[in-house]
Structures are given as structure tokens and as C-alpha cells.
Amino acid sequence: MGKIKYSAIIGSLGQTCDRFMKCGYKDPAVDNVEFPDVIKSLEKMQVLQGADLYQSPTGPLSDPDTVNEILTRSGLEASSVLPLVFGERRWQKGSISAADPEIRRQAMQLIKQNIDFNSKLVGNPSVNLWLGQDGFDYPLQTDYSKQWDYLIKNVRELAEYNPKIRLTLEGKIREPRNRSLVDTTMTALMMCMEIDRSNVGVTIDTGHVFQSQQNVAQNIEIAARYGRLFMMHANDNYNLWDDDMVVGSLRLTEYVEMFYSLRKVEYDGFVSVDIFPYREDQYEATRQSVLNMQKYDAAIDRIGFKNMGELIEDGPGHSRNAPQIIPSPDESAKERARRRC
Secondary structure (H helix, E strand, O other): OOOOEEEEEHHHOOOOOOOOOOOOOOOOOOOOOOHHHHHHHHHHHOOOOEEEEEOOOOOHHHOHHHHHHHHHHHOOEEEEEEOOOOOOHHHOOOOOOOOOHHHHHHHHHHHHHHHHHHHOOOOOOEEEEOOOOOEEOOOOOOOHHHHHHHHHHHHHHHHHHOOOOOEEEEOOOOOOOOEEOOOOHHHHHHHHHHHOOOOEEEEEEHHHHHHOOOOHHHHHHHHHHOOOEEEEEEOEOOOOOOOOEOOOOOOOHHHHHHHHHHHHOOOOOEEEEOOOOOOOOHHHHHHHHHHHHHHHHHHHHHHOHHHHHHHHHOOOOOHHHOOOOOOOHHHHHHHHHHHHO
């Protein structure tokens, strides 16, 4: 059985803003929004083993040696690093799948720099390709075949650039584009199959799965079937949007099932807390998310892993236990009457 480790995405634990509060919800003077302070706050929680990072052009997050020093001092490791190919105006029409060849070139250059950065971090963490601006908004706007082809060829090139660094494709149905190119885990898996490089896999974000009206445990088991489950992100939402709420604030059964499936596939990677605690204390919200997940994981022991497997095999959806409904003569007559009508 794999040993799950927990991390947190630091990008949303510093300053958080939305289109209504562009100045940010946090007060930099009191809320510890800078990288070294964020890591110290995560260390104090004593529930994490890692941190999801991003590479910054300046400051501590621009220097791998500084990052290693800060993380090592706190007893944490980098679980993944996110290339920022979505938050600048130049990426508004896409990054590595953009129609403009110069934009694709710039995106590839940035991600290769990120790969070089990751290769100098302790543990060689994966590069998470969340391509939020790669997609489309309107019909008759995009050459879908070319867009797909650009992504496949460029991710393959990135994979070959340094085969020791794993790349993950993270599916999300929409936002910021109305339709994302990498929209679901299954699309990401299909892309992995065509890219055909062993260091390319998927990140499954629970909130993105909920938003697309899908099932997290099924996504996990199918991704693991092909050896492509590299990373997990965890949060909660109301299904209609990527709300990025505290893990388990809305769901119980689906998270218990998720941890059952993670054990079933012997997942031994990170589950990273990916929340946007705008109005909440960001560190307490992160801590509570991990504590909730630890309880879900412990529930598998209380129920029994074997018992859960038997429950699934013998459940009401299983053919051998499907109820045999034999209508009474009166019911059959009513049905025949309805058919005649």
C-alpha cells in the first residue's frame, strides 16, 4: 500500500484576489503573504510534507538554491512547480497551443526554464501543466485540429527536453476560457497516450472533476490503469464552479471513496491542498483540509479495505444482486393498457 503525502499550493495562500477585490483580500502587513513567511506558517501546522510552488522571475522563488534552503529548514519538499503560462496578457489567447508561433515559442522557453529550475530542486518535483488560457470561447474561433497538434508536439518536446522531470496535464472543464483544451482527466489521458512519453502523466484536481459532473475515484482508477496518475489536488465545490473550498466542507462519501481508490491503486504521491481561502485564515483552512483528509483515510481502516471492496462488489449496482422485479398480474395489465394507449 502506498503512503500518501500532503502538500499545499502556496500560490493561493499568499495574496488572494478576484475580479471584485482586485486589491486582494489579505493585508500584507499581517497575513504573511511572502514565500519565506508562507513556508514558516505551513511548517507550524505540522500536517504537511511538501509545498507546491511556482517559479518567479525575481525574489526567493527565482533561485532554486534559496528555495531548497527555505524548504529544507522547514522540513518540507517541493511537490510540484507550476509554470505561469496563464496570468500575463501575452497568454490571453493560449500558450503552447496558441495560434501565434511566437507566443508558442515564448511559452516553450518559459516552461523549459521551469524544467531547469525543477531539476535543481531537491527531489526533482514534477512540472504541472495547467494550461488555463489554452482553449476557446466562441464557435468558429479555433482550428481545433491544429490546436490539438500544437499541444501534443510541444508537450512531447518538453518531455524529451529532460526525461528525468515528470510533466503533468491537469484537466479543467472551463475557466478562464469558456472551453478548455485539456478539459477532463480522460482528455488528458488521451493526450498522454498520443504524446507517448513515460514522464508525461496527469494531475487530478477533485474540484475540477466535481465541476465537470464526474467521479473522482473513477478518474483515479482509470488514470492509474495506464500508469499516469502523477499528482492529486484536493478541494471542494458546489459542482457548478471551481469554488476551491476547504476539502470536505461539502462532501463525505465521495472523499471516502477517493481514499479507497487511492489505496487500491497504491498511490504514494502527494495530495496537495488547492484552495482559495479568500475570507478565511488561509493556514487554518489548509490545516483543516488535511485533517479532514486524514479522517477520510482513517475511515478506510475503520471500515476495512477488504470490507469496502466486498461492499462495492456486492452493491445494488452489481448484476448478481440486482433485484428481480416480478410485476403482479394487475401491474402487468396496467403496463399493457399504457402500451395500447
